[in-house]
Amino acid sequence: MAGYRIRLAKDKGELVKRLVESNEDNAPFETYADVVMFAATLGYHRNQVVPLNDVIAKEPAPIAWEVFRSRGYDRTIRLLAIAKTEDVSVLSLSSPEAIASQIQILEDYANGGLQILQDELRGIIDITHHLPLMLLKHQHPQESTPEFDLRQFL
Numbered sequence: 001m002a003g004y005r006i007r008l009a010k011d012k013g014e015l016v017k018r019l020v021e022s023n024e025d026n027a028p029f030e031t032y033a034d035v036v037m038f039a040a041t042l043g044y045h046r047n048q049v050v051p052l053n054d055v056i057a058k059e060p061a062p063i064a065w066e067v068f069r070s071r072g073y074d075r076t077i078r079l080l081a082i083a084k085t086e087d088v089s090v091l092s093l094s095s096p097e098a099i100a101s102q103i104q105i106l107e108d109y110a111n112g113g114l115q116i117l118q119d120e121l122r123g124i125i126d127i128t129h130h131l132p133l134m135l136l137k138h139q140h141p142q143e144s145t146p147e148f149d150l151r152q153f154l
Contacts, residue, residue, distance in 0.1 A: 004099060005062035006036060007107055009050075012114040013057030019117075019127065026128050032060045033067045037076060039113030040106050044080055046138075048112030065103075081105045 008016055019028050019035045029035045043049065056062070068074055081090045081102040090105075092098040124130045 004065040004103055006033075006065065006068065006103060006110075007052060007062045008032075008036070008057040008060065009052050009111050009114070010055040010057045012111065012118065013059055015114060015118050015121070016057075016060055022128065028128050028131050031067065031071070032063050033071055033073065035114075036063065036106070036110045037068070037071075037073050039111075039117060040080060040109040041076070041113070042116055043109035043112030043114075044083065046112075046116060048116055049084075049108045050112040050115050051108050052111055077102055077106050080109055084109075 016032055016035050020030070020032055021027060029038065068077065078091050082088065084105045085101065089095070090098050090101050120134050121127050121130065
C-alpha cells in the first residue's frame with residue numbers, strides 16, 4: 001500500500017494543526033494520523049459521514065499510509081471499511097479498488113468527525129481540557145430528571 005495517502009479537507013486543516021501543535025507541551029494528539037483516526041472513529045460512532053470535496057488541504061499535507069500502518073491503525077481502518085460496506089472483499093490488500101475504498105471510507109468518516117469537533121470546539125480556547133469533557137458528555141448523556149414538584153409539600 002506504499003504510495004497511498006490520506007487527505008484532509010481544506011476547511012479542517014487548521015483544526016487538525018491546532019489539535020497537534022499546541023503552544024504548551026500538552027497537545028491533545030502527537031501526530032496528524034492520531035487526529036485523523038480519532039476523528040474517523042468519532043465520525044463512525046456518531047454516524048457522521050462527510051465526503052471530501054475537491055478542496056484538499058495543502059497544510060497539513062496528505063498523510064502517507066505507512067504512518068497509519070506503523071502506528072497500528074491499519075486494523076481499525078479495515079474495521080471501519082467492513083462496518084461501512086458489510087462486504088469482506090473490501091479487506092483485500094491486493095486489490096487497488098479495495099484499498100481505495102478503505103481510504104475513502106477513512107477520509108469520509110474522518111471528515112465527518114472533524115466536522116463534529118469543529119462544531120463542538122468552536123470558541124474553545126483550551127481544547128486540551130475541553131476534549132475529554134466533550135467525550136464524557138456524549139458517553140453519559142444527561143438523564144432527564146423530573147421537574148421538582150412543590151405540590152408534594154402541600
